[in-house]
Amino acid sequence: MPATKTKYAQIADASTENEYRGKRTRGGNGIRFDRALFKRHPEFAGEVKAHVIAPGRMVVSVAKLVIERRDPVMQSFLAFLANDIAKAPEGIKPMSPEMARRIDRLVEQVSVSCRESLEEECLL
Numbered sequence: 657m658p659a660t661k662t663k664y665a666q667i668a669d670a671s672t673e674n675e676y677r678g679k680r681t682r683g684g685n686g687i688r689f690d691r692a693l694f695k696r697h698p699e700f701a702g703e704v705k706a707h708v709i710a711p712g713r714m715v716v717s718v719a720k721l722v723i724e725r726r727d728p729v730m731q732s733f734l735a736f737l738a739n740d741i742a743k744a745p746e747g748i749k750p751m752s753p754e755m756a757r758r759i760d761r762l763v764e765q766v767s768v769s770c771r772e773s774l775e776e777e778c779l780l
Contacts, residue, residue, distance in 0.1 A: 676692060676693040678690065700716075702720070703719040704717065704719055705718075705719045710745040
């Protein structure tokens with residue numbers, strides 16, 4: 657295994673890099689987040705919505721995200737995932753560095769190309 661972190665290990669460690677702090681505003685009608693959040697993620701500069709998923713836990717998302725291409729299968733999967741997360745938030749666990757290493761070992765010999773044509777039998 658090379659000395660540099662694998663991409664999956666980097667994803668597992670990214671949770672601290674993508675963490676932003678905030679405080680309730682004095683009027684009590686809003687939350688003020690670190691400036692870094694808006695610099696790194698300008699999509700949150702507009703209207704947002706919050707979903708309470710468990711006591712002390714909330715997910716903030718863009719209220720009107722502009723999606724250029726809509727994939728009905730992906731939208732259905734994401735809706736299923738959001739529903740599952742809302743029903744059982746305790747099931748959400750961060751990926752461990754060991755799991756990232758295990759994934760890397762499983763796919764290290766796999767070669768893929770975005771330009772490679774899929775055979776007809778692979779299509780549904």
